[in-house]
Amino acid sequence: MLVNYHQLNALPGRNDPLAAFNEFEDKFAQFGMQANPEFPTALDPSAMSVMNPGETRGFGDVLKDAIQGVSDSHHHSLELATNFSLGQPIDPHQVMLSVAQAETKVHLTSAVTTRVAQGYQTLMNMQI
Amino acid sequence: MGIYNVFDVSASALTANRFWLESISNNMANSAATRTPEGGPYQRQMPVFQTLLDEATGQLKGVQVVGTHKDDTPGPLVYKPGHPDADPNGFVRMPNVNVVTEMVDMISVQRAYDSNVTIANAAKNMHQKSLEIGR
Numbered sequence: 001m002l003v004n005y006h007q008l009n010a011l012p013g014r015n016d017p018l019a020a021f022n023e024f025e026d027k028f029a030q031f032g033m034q035a036n037p038e039f040p041t042a043l044d045p046s047a048m049s050v051m052n053p054g055e056t057r058g059f060g061d062v063l064k065d066a067i068q069g070v071s072d073s074h075h076h077s078l079e080l081a082t083n084f085s086l087g088q089p090i091d092p093h094q095v096m097l098s099v100a101q102a103e104t105k106v107h108l109t110s111a112v113t114t115r116v117a118q119g120y121q122t123l124m125n126m127q128i
Numbered sequence: 129m130g131i132y133n134v135f136d137v138s139a140s141a142l143t144a145n146r147f148w149l150e151s152i153s154n155n156m157a158n159s160a161a162t163r164t165p166e167g168g169p170y171q172r173q174m175p176v177f178q179t180l181l182d183e184a185t186g187q188l189k190g191v192q193v194v195g196t197h198k199d200d201t202p203g204p205l206v207y208k209p210g211h212p213d214a215d216p217n218g219f220v221r222m223p224n225v226n227v228v229t230e231m232v233d234m235i236s237v238q239r240a241y242d243s244n245v246t247i248a249n250a251a252k253n254m255h256q257k258s259l260e261i262g263r
Contacts, residue, residue, distance in 0.1 A: 091143060108259060
């Protein structure tokens with residue numbers, strides 16, 4: 001597929017973004033990282049579950065939702081491409097657009113996770 | 129509105145353009161058809177487009193085809209005495225399809241399709257560029 005998983009492949013559970021993420025999340029949970037509830041979520045809002053006021057959600061939950069959305073979008077594009085190759089009456093532009101959408105989402109997610117991982121590493125390398 | 133809405137809007141426009149091309153190819157294919165299931169010569173068909181509105185948010189979500197309109201102007205009378213559909217005077221009522229008009233429409237469809245693909249690509253490039261912020 002056109003979607004590439006460079007960043008996610010660096011983590012265990014190569015073929016499944018969610019499995020890779022669970023591993024990733026455990027590492028962050030050790031340090032009790034929490035997302036600011038007022039911080040707007042940068043990823044597709046439809047992929048996020050609604051947050052009740054007063055409820056605190058970990059950074060992990062936000063990321064997990066986002067990755068679930070990316071995973072769904074990727075599966076959807078894969079399904080369309082498979083059906084298209086099987087000769088189903090699907091418009092080629094619909095296949096290409098869903099692939100482009102999935103690709104963009106994966107890039108965005110991997111950029112965010114890389115940035116967070118960099119921040120974590122910077123903190124860990126601090127001289128005390 | 130999700131940031132991926134542009135893709136959906138472009139997809140709706142591309143589907144509409146594909147439908148338009150379909151009716152053009154129908155017109156061209158039937159440009160000499162003097163018989164139709166409902167009787168009489170073929171009448172030129174054209175799609176009717178309507179903006180797609182999201183009732184809940186009041187935002188535009190692209191375009192959709194709501195149906196085809198039949199052009200009712202009578203076609204030209206052509207003198208063809210041997211034709212099975214000729215009247216007693218030897219005249220045949222031909223379809224009102226003008227091949228030149230259809231070609232012009234086809235070029236418009238092609239250009240519109242190109243434009244919408246360009247827009248989808250621009251949206252994708254913008255997303256990718258945004259990842260470079262602060263790098």
